[in-house]
Amino acid sequence: ARVMVAMEAELQQHPAQGVLVVGDVNSTLAAAVSAKKLHLPLIHVEAGLRSGDRNMPEEINRLATDAITDLFFVTEPSGQEALLREGHPASRIHFVGNVMIDNLFHQIGRLRADPAAGGRGAALRAGLGDRPYGVVTLHRPSNVDHPEQLAGLVGTLRTLASDLPLVFPVHPRTRSNLSRFGIDLGPNIHTTTPLSYMEFLCLWKDAEIILTDSGGLQEESSAVGVRCVTLRDSTERPVTITDGTNILAGTNPARILDVARTALAQPASGKRPLLWDGRAAERILDVIVDSPLFQPV
Template sequence: MTKKVFLVAGARPNLMKVAPIFRASRNVDSVQCEMVYTGQHYDRQMSQVFFEDLDIPKPRFNMGKSTGTHAEQTGAIMIAFEKMCMEEKPDLVVVVGDVNSTLACSVTARKLHIPVAHVEAGLRSGDTDMPEEINRMVTDSISNLFFTTEDHGRDNLLREGKNPDNIFHVGNVMIDNLFHNVGRLGPDIVSGFSCRELKEKTGRYGFMTLHRPSNVDNREVLEGIVDALNTISANLPLLFPIHPRTEKMMKLFGISFSENVHTFPPLSFRESLYLWKDAQVVITDSGGLQEETTALGVPCVTVRKNTERPVTIEKGTNVLAGISGENILREVGRALERSGGEAPKIEGWDGHASERIWKVLVEFLAER
């Protein structure tokens, strides 16, 4: 009997995580995998373009619950997802990452007695001021199956009292997606990229992303970061697909970049990959880029005080710079000295995590 699995995607990073899981489901005859997209993003265009770009179809279910406060957004998703589950009766719900839809759909499913599998389980930053940390902790507190990307995830889950029989180290689906799309950057695709001419003209450059409220919503913090980036760009041009939130706050605070920081609208996943994979350094506050840069051996400087992905520091190419301009300048300088090294090897970061996930899920569903 075919089992129905709901695969939940929320914000933009979720799409990159569910894409390889969905693609791998095509080779599993015993399941009917349906993607549920909650539309959790402030700029719908930013997410919509990703479906084709990531080699996945438009989701059958699209909620469009993308606005409001954390509570409004979470509540709206829970109401819509409850109705969906009661009508469609999935046998299992798979959630990924740590966005509001991850928490909302997990809680809703479990209250309907539907088992939940959490991909990227056990990641912890230790900072409960981060909404994502709350989402991770709540989701893991009620999930049935836990799929971890690194040993720290398993250690955290065991420390929190989870059954070791329900924890599976499968590797990193972000890396599955990365390797899949590196192979799709052929000349015919690249020729149509809007940023191709800028990349070729610039030569050596750094790539950056910046979007976290803790970095961009505080004027003093944002000024310090921008001052550091302007200084760095005097010797190394920076390419920055600027997040709508960051652009909004910079205008509000009257903060501007130098002419050597090249800003442009958000890019598709592949176009962004096309830029950062050849950068001398990546400067970011993103979680996913810490992992992806490690997988390709690109030096990464993370503009945060903590990270839920410590393996990228211990075994990868990532370093925490904090949020002060002085520290960012120092760590970027050190990163540029490291540029050009080989990509480290991390267990399970081989492009086949999704296949391992489905092996576990098929066995789990067969027993129900």
């Protein structure tokens, strides 16, 4: 609500021809509603992604934002298909690639030029020596808010970590629940406080495997060919499974362990999804410049 109040005031003070929002967080929806209340054209980047799970707050944000969007930019074919099913005109839907991957490639270039930019991520890697390792992230309420579920997942991670050290930047919500539920991570899971984008990139890009319930990490790992096991029952990014390196394991601890061990036993497979080439922003700009929504009357 505070974002909406501030956004509306900003748009009234500095009139715009339109508003562009990205993704599916609460501020995405707040800015979108503010734009439409002021009768401004709305552009949504990463439009059309659907998990089919309305228990996810992000799914509600995606559906509500797309319901009032005028110009849609999608990252993968499933986004086009979802928007067409929902009745949006094809002329306003554009498959352009993924701006998150644009940024990823740019930041990898920065790390190559200046390894010190990896900060704590580089230090964590150095602490493991030359040993292969995996990376874990867990933050979704469905995984970390229930003691039995969190304990089961940690048991699986402890078993896997006996073969492959795991590095776990622990989300504050997850850390609080681990302490509250009395769950011990064991000696082979190396924890750290949350990392910056660059620190985390330095850590995960050379990992043997990532175990995560994140959305963006499914995409980024597929773009650079790192095995990813997603600890969720659904994904709004199916191209990471059909084309990329992602495997949807669900939330059953025994299945997660089996999927992870099977993935580690063979080379990472998959290819970079179509148009994830670092040029999505250029394509978006070209469409906006030519769009009749923004032409002088």
